[in-house]
Amino acid sequence: MCYPAFNEETGADYNETLAFMERLCGIFKWDIYEKSTIGKKNKDGYHGQLRWYVVILLQWMKGYGLSNIVSKAIENKEEYHGLVQVRFHEWEPYNGTKPHKNFVIADTLEAIEEIVLFRISNYFLKFSEEYKKQHGISGHMDNDWYEYVEYGITNKRRIILQSSGFFSRSIYLYS
Numbered sequence: 001m002c003y004p005a006f007n008e009e010t011g012a013d014y015n016e017t018l019a020f021m022e023r024l025c026g027i028f029k030w031d032i033y034e035k036s037t038i039g040k041k042n043k044d045g046y047h048g049q050l051r052w053y054v055v056i057l058l059q060w061m062k063g064y065g066l067s068n069i070v071s072k073a074i075e076n077k078e079e080y081h082g083l084v085q086v087r088f089h090e091w092e093p094y095n096g097t098k099p100h101k102n103f104v105i106a107d108t109l110e111a112i113e114e115i116v117l118f119r120i121s122n123y124f125l126k127f128s129e130e131y132k133k134q135h136g137i138s139g140h141m142d143n144d145w146y147e148y149v150e151y152g153i154t155n156k157r158r159i160i161l162q163s164s165g166f167f168s169r170s171i172y173l174y175s
Helices: 014-028 048-061 066-080 098-135 145-151 156-163
Strands: 083-087 090-093
Touching: 014 048, 014 098, 048 066, 048 098, 048 145, 066 098, 083 098, 098 145, 145 156
Parallel strands: none
Antiparallel strands: 083 090
């Protein structure tokens, strides 16, 4: 098992990434340990939330700014008339009002911070460590998705500059 291929220009294939994440779900037993987030199943038995998190993950690793990620989330709600959570266990159809846009923004920011940068990042760290151990790799590994999530970009030069302290992702977060 390895991370899906990631091209700097085109990113990674959504379906391959979803299949990879489903495999991680089985390995790490997210259905048990992460049942309210990345392991949450919908009525049909699918990991519906995971599908959305994969979209956010791929945008993040591709280096999209927060503004772009949030705009795409709002566009998606407008196009597919999704539901927004207005209170605990209370959902309404998205209607484009300011409060509904704010709910989408809050959900998207929470997905980035709590899910991508914390939960998924930690699982990717464990996977990368085990992959390196199994393949006798010491140091840097090609196509390390943990690194891509950590730095929010796949460009090796930018990763080197960020890890050396020359700049942070925040200078292009809002582009």
